[in-house]
Amino acid sequence: MKIAITGGTGFVGQALTEELLSHEHEILILTRNPDKHEARPGVKYVKWLSDGARPEESLEGINAFINLAGESINSGRWTDERKKRIINSRLTSTGEVINIIKALKEKPACLINASAIGYYPSSKRNTYTEASTETADNFLGETVQIWEKEAAKAKQLGIRVAYTRFGIILGKDEGALPRIALPYKMFVGGTVGSGEQWMSWVHIKDIARAVNFVAETEGIEGPVNVTAPSPVTMKEFGKTLGDVMSRPHWIPVPSFALKAAMGEMSALVLEGQKVLPSVLLEHGFKFSFPELKSALMEIYR
Secondary structure: OEEEEEOOOOHHHHHHHHHHHHOOOEEEEEEOOHHHOOOEOOEEEEEOOOOOOOOHHHHOOOOEEEEOOOOOOOOOOOOHHHHHHHHHHHHHHHHHHHHHHHHOOOOOOEEEEEEEHHHOOOOOOOEEOOOOOOOOOOHHHHHHHHHHHHHHHHHHHOOEEEEEEEOEEEOOOOEOHHHHHHHHHOOOOOOEOOOOOEEOEEEHHHHHHHHHHHHHOOOOOEEEEEOOOOOEEHHHHHHHHHHHHOOOOOOOEOHHHHHHHHHHHHHHHHOOOEEOOHHHHHOOOOOOOOOHHHHHHHHHO
């Protein structure tokens, strides 16, 4: 297939590009600065969101559009200004994706839009699948709902639209794991908050494999939870991480300390949801890392 990707130079985008290339797909990565990236077999960089950019001229004949673009929610306190940037970056990029698709003479078969399990409310008791109708009323939940609503406009163009709701992505050098693992490296790791909050995690390689699977599976549309089938509590996560890293799990991190240090962004680790990937499993997707210990061992081997 010929596949266009926005956000292709980021954490998820790089892993996805390697996965798609392994399936011999042709990749077009949309970027503001294509000249900064070296050309490589199977990958072409296309200018967008810049003066004079006409990406639609390079995207005729694409089979799928994957939208990963948006400012990271993990890279700083959620000040009012930062919240605006997080939302606006997603609306701007997704709106431009819709405009590009409108301009194409031949429309792609599908749009896969990144999303997050923050769509669901935090809960220690409930289990959420794609059939769940509850929505979070906090900043992250509202952001996800706005983002998915913008992407849904592609359905009016007769395109299959899937919202891949990513869980906490585990990778060695980027994402949430390096921050979580840092105290363990310093031999001061321990339970974060109450430890009872759920952590619905997923290995970065399974993120890439799942997105490719959704692109290739015509029957998948709407919300798709991209989380490992075995979520754990934060306490269990910490104990497993300490075991894999051969580090103690003993000094607790109280909620008030994290709230003081991170502000509203502390909700990412102090609150959580138990989310299951029902759609992927029902369509036969097999996770390479369904269990936490094997996922962490692959990362820290």
